[in-house]
Amino acid sequence: MGERRSPSRALLRGIPITVWMLVLVVVPLGYTFLTSFFQVEGLQIAAKLTLKNYALFLTDPMYSGILLKSLVLALAIAMLGILAGYPLAYMLCFRVRRGKQALFMLSIIPLWVSYLVRIIAWRTILGNKGVINSALTALGLIQEPLSFLLYNRFAIAVTLTYICIPFVFIPVYTALEKIPRNILEASSDLGAGELRTFLNVVLPLSLPGLITGFIFAFIIALGDYIIPQQLGGTQGIMFGNLIWSQFGFAFNWPFGAALSFILLAISVTILSLTSRFGTTEGGFISE
Amino acid sequence: MNSRRKLGLGLKSYGFFVYFFLYFPLLIVLIFSFSPTKTMVGISGFTLKWYRELFRDENLLIAFSHTILIGVGAVAIAVALGLTGAFFVSRVSFPGKSIFRTLVLLPYILPGILMGISLLVVIKALNVPLSPFTVLLGHVSFTVPVVMFQVMSRIARMGPNYQSAAMDLGANPVQTFWYVTLPMIRTAIIGAALLAFTVSFDEIVISYFLTGTWMTLPVYIYGMMRYGLSPKVYAISAIILLLSLALIMLMSRYTGRTAEVYRVRPRKD
Numbered sequence: 001m002g003e004r005r006s007p008s009r010a011l012l013r014g015i016p017i018t019v020w021m022l023v024l025v026v027v028p029l030g031y032t033f034l035t036s037f038f039q040v041e042g043l044q045i046a047a048k049l050t051l052k053n054y055a056l057f058l059t060d061p062m063y064s065g066i067l068l069k070s071l072v073l074a075l076a077i078a079m080l081g082i083l084a085g086y087p088l089a090y091m092l093c094f095r096v097r098r099g100k101q102a103l104f105m106l107s108i109i110p111l112w113v114s115y116l117v118r119i120i121a122w123r124t125i126l127g128n129k130g131v132i133n134s135a136l137t138a139l140g141l142i143q144e145p146l147s148f149l150l151y152n153r154f155a156i157a158v159t160l161t162y163i164c165i166p167f168v169f170i171p172v173y174t175a176l177e178k179i180p181r182n183i184l185e186a187s188s189d190l191g192a193g194e195l196r197t198f199l200n201v202v203l204p205l206s207l208p209g210l211i212t213g214f215i216f217a218f219i220i221a222l223g224d225y226i227i228p229q230q231l232g233g234t235q236g237i238m239f240g241n242l243i244w245s246q247f248g249f250a251f252n253w254p255f256g257a258a259l260s261f262i263l264l265a266i267s268v269t270i271l272s273l274t275s276r277f278g279t280t281e282g283g284f285i286s287e
Numbered sequence: 288m289n290s291r292r293k294l295g296l297g298l299k300s301y302g303f304f305v306y307f308f309l310y311f312p313l314l315i316v317l318i319f320s321f322s323p324t325k326t327m328v329g330i331s332g333f334t335l336k337w338y339r340e341l342f343r344d345e346n347l348l349i350a351f352s353h354t355i356l357i358g359v360g361a362v363a364i365a366v367a368l369g370l371t372g373a374f375f376v377s378r379v380s381f382p383g384k385s386i387f388r389t390l391v392l393l394p395y396i397l398p399g400i401l402m403g404i405s406l407l408v409v410i411k412a413l414n415v416p417l418s419p420f421t422v423l424l425g426h427v428s429f430t431v432p433v434v435m436f437q438v439m440s441r442i443a444r445m446g447p448n449y450q451s452a453a454m455d456l457g458a459n460p461v462q463t464f465w466y467v468t469l470p471m472i473r474t475a476i477i478g479a480a481l482l483a484f485t486v487s488f489d490e491i492v493i494s495y496f497l498t499g500t501w502m503t504l505p506v507y508i509y510g511m512m513r514y515g516l517s518p519k520v521y522a523i524s525a526i527i528l529l530l531s532l533a534l535i536m537l538m539s540r541y542t543g544r545t546a547e548v549y550r551v552r553p554r555k556d
Binding site: 010085092263 | 290291294295298299301302305306308309310311312313315316319367368369371372374375376378379381385387389390391393394396397398399400401402404405406407408409412424427428431435482485486488489491492496505508509512516520521524527528531532534535538539
């Protein structure tokens with residue numbers, strides 16, 4: 001715009017960010033993709049192209065089973081995130097007058113509270129000698145600790161939902177705030193109750209925010225491996241753990257790269273839905 | 288009207304429940320950090336023993352200083368790259384711009400395991416040993432989009448008119464940037480830097496893949512967690528919790544949601 005006079009200077013300004021992008025985004029992701037066609041020979045990675053890694057994923061039902069399980073869990077977590085985050089955003093937007101700013105902060109603060117601290121908190125609450133079990137035992141309601149609380153998919157779902165709530169809240173809130181108030185008044189003047197206004201006016205107009213929040217929660221849940229490791233126990237092995245193990249004791253980097261690329265392809269495909277149906281605004285925590 | 292009120296009441300109690308769900312776990316961490324014993328029963332007592340023990344743990348203090356070092360370094364680089372990048376993407380049109388934007392955003396929105404592994408694979412292929420430098424590289428990958436997108440959204444709301452006006456009045460590009468543009472985006476830069484620091488301070492997944500023996504605080508705590516949750520873990524968690532709350536409060540002063548923060552003051556005459 002203002003720079004039209006010297007296009008070459010303007011392009012010069014793009015060099016640092018382009019170099020950064022090539023070095024830290026394009027080359028690493030590209031090279032990982034390439035590695036997914038390599039193979040392990042002994043303890044060395046041999047640069048001989050093969051489709052073996054993808055074939056292994058497709059033929060062994062264990063791997064696709066874990067992926068399917070992770071997709072289902074991520075879907076459930078994203079829905080739980082919506083269930084918690086949407087009403088919160090709605091309440092804040094339409095039902096609260098006093099202390100709105102404070103409640104808004106209260107809703108997004110957990111976003112920046114340490115990830116590890118939140119894991120520690122939930123392990124403390126759900127553990128065998130944890131808060132819930134101790135309280136129930138003290139009240140005399142149970143004799144044996146409830147073992148279904150920790151080291152399973154339930155614990156993963158609770159903790160990841162907890163993490164995802166602000167990610168759902170922000171885009172939904174942004175979308176709700178944008179709805180012109182006179183549309184709601186018009187709907188009410190024409191005789192619609194709050195529920196009807198919500199279903200016919202508010203919900204459709206907030207759909208982009210809803211989809212963005214859903215997608216963010218889904219991707220976070222799908223890619224996480226530390227929470228399954230810390231709270232999932234043996235039945236909680238998720239796709240992220242499978243990838244991780246290839247770089248640890250399994251020592252099969254090419255196969256791990258192939259699994260990473262599958263996760264990347266799923267994530268990018270889902271993210272591209274945001275740009276079509278959702279809104280990138282507000283999803284990224286900006287102003 | 289009555290049903291509307293009932294609905295409102297239901298909504299508010301549900302909202303209260305969600306807030307309880309969000310903050311109860313954090314409260315638990317705080318309580319346990321002061322508890323003499325590991326279980327709930329010990330709530331009766333109060334001790335600062337675990338905090339004292341933290342300060343005796345030399346490795347933990349070293350890991351803490353590493354985290355600060357990486358955070359400051361990554362933020363400095365991210366501000367430089369993010370700022371030039373934001374102006375480039377906002378002001379220059381070129382083919383494939385939306386793909387460019389997406390690629391920049393990827394390190395921030397992709398699952399950490401993907402970025403961590405991709406960087407590790409390249410670093411190993413180049414035979415570069417893992418070091419503080421590789422950790423820094425990892426942190427630069429996701430802090431740059433944080434800064435760049437915050438500044439971009441400010442530039443977008445500012446519009447090009449102020450710059451054009453300054454140029455028309457005879458200011459050169461440097462003067463325009465220094466006296467017009469920079470004051471208007473200053474708070475966005477500070478807010479973005481604080482946000483980037485907070486994200487870097489907490490990052491575990493990418494650091495875990497790119498660190499050797501040189502540990503950052505989250506990597507060190509993660510190691511502690513393998514042997515069960517010791518009271519010391521709660522104490523350091525509580526400190527981190529309060530530190531991040533302080534950072535957030537500071538940040539919210541700069542990235543205020545109100546447009547007034549950056550609006551140019553009306554002239555008196």
